[in-house]
Amino acid sequence: MPKASALRCLIVLLMTSLPREAPAQAPPSPFAAIYPGRCETPASERTGDAGCYLLTTEPMDGLSEAVYWHLYTYPTLAIAQAARSRNGVAVQSHGKFWVFTVADQQWKxxxxxxVAVIGPLHLERGARYTARYMESILPPEMRGGAGHTHSGPEAFYVLSGAQCLETPDGTTVTNAGESVIMHTAHPMTLSGVGAENRRAVFIVLHDSAQPWITRGGTWTPPGRCPR
Incomplete structure (x- = not known):
């Protein structure tokens, strides 16, 4: 064999015997972790600060097609329980005692x-609804409920920090003391933004004959929220 051919064979042999470099891997997403509680674990079973937990559910009665979520606080849970009325619940959340009531705008x-009156929440005529109340703490580096929808309107009231709501229509940043409403069956995801944990209470007023949440779907959040 000529010397040039032998040299080429040796080079090829050496190159194929060398260990191949592993392909570069993208850094893990800060949103890869499962959202603790998944908004289904009772708040009494909370194991850490971050996450979304269930406060209570309440079947609704005699609602109009446009209702409001009324948020009031009380000195003790016993006083809150005594103050509740039709379509209202008394709960403890984020160190406060609340009565949440779904009613017309003029109700008092x-x-x-x-604390707040949030609405209108638009409902379907003839459907029966259940109010599902939840609390959540969303750190700035975490996203909750990527790409999901609800079988009824949803409303958030932010107590501290800030959140970014992302939908196919764009993004909405909501700060402490503010509220935001999502309409029925509209795809969405939430991210914590800013320098502190976002703390919030929220309601999903869902069709009682349907699941309160549908996870997944065809829409993938493009990640337009600030970080």
Whole structure:
């Protein structure tokens, strides 16, 4: 064999015997972790700060096609329980005692400190609804519920920090003391933004004959929220 051919064979042999470099891997996504609680574990079973947990559910009665979520606080849970009325619930969340009530815009309780009145939440005529109340703590590096929909309107009230709501229509940033509403069956995902944990209470007023949430779907969040 000529010397040139032998040299080429030796080079090829050496190259094929060398260990191949592993392909570069993308760094793990900060949103890869499962959202603790998944908004289904009772708040009494909370094991850490971050996550979404269920406060309570309440079947609704005699709602109009446009209702409002009324948020009031009370000094103790016993006083809150005594103050609740039709389509209202008393809960403890984020260190406060609340009465959450779904009613017309003009509704007012006999007492309590008004925090917010959020609406209108638009409902389907003739459908029966269940109010599902939840609390969540969303750190800035975490996203909750990527690409999901609800069988009814959803409303958030942010107590501290800030969140970014991402939908196919764009993004909405909501800060402490503000609220935001999502309409029925609209794809969405949430991200914590800013420097502190976002703390919020929220309601999904869903069709009682359907699941309250549908995860997944054809829409993939493009990640337009600020970080």
């Amino acid at each position: 309780p006999a007492n309590g400190e008004r």
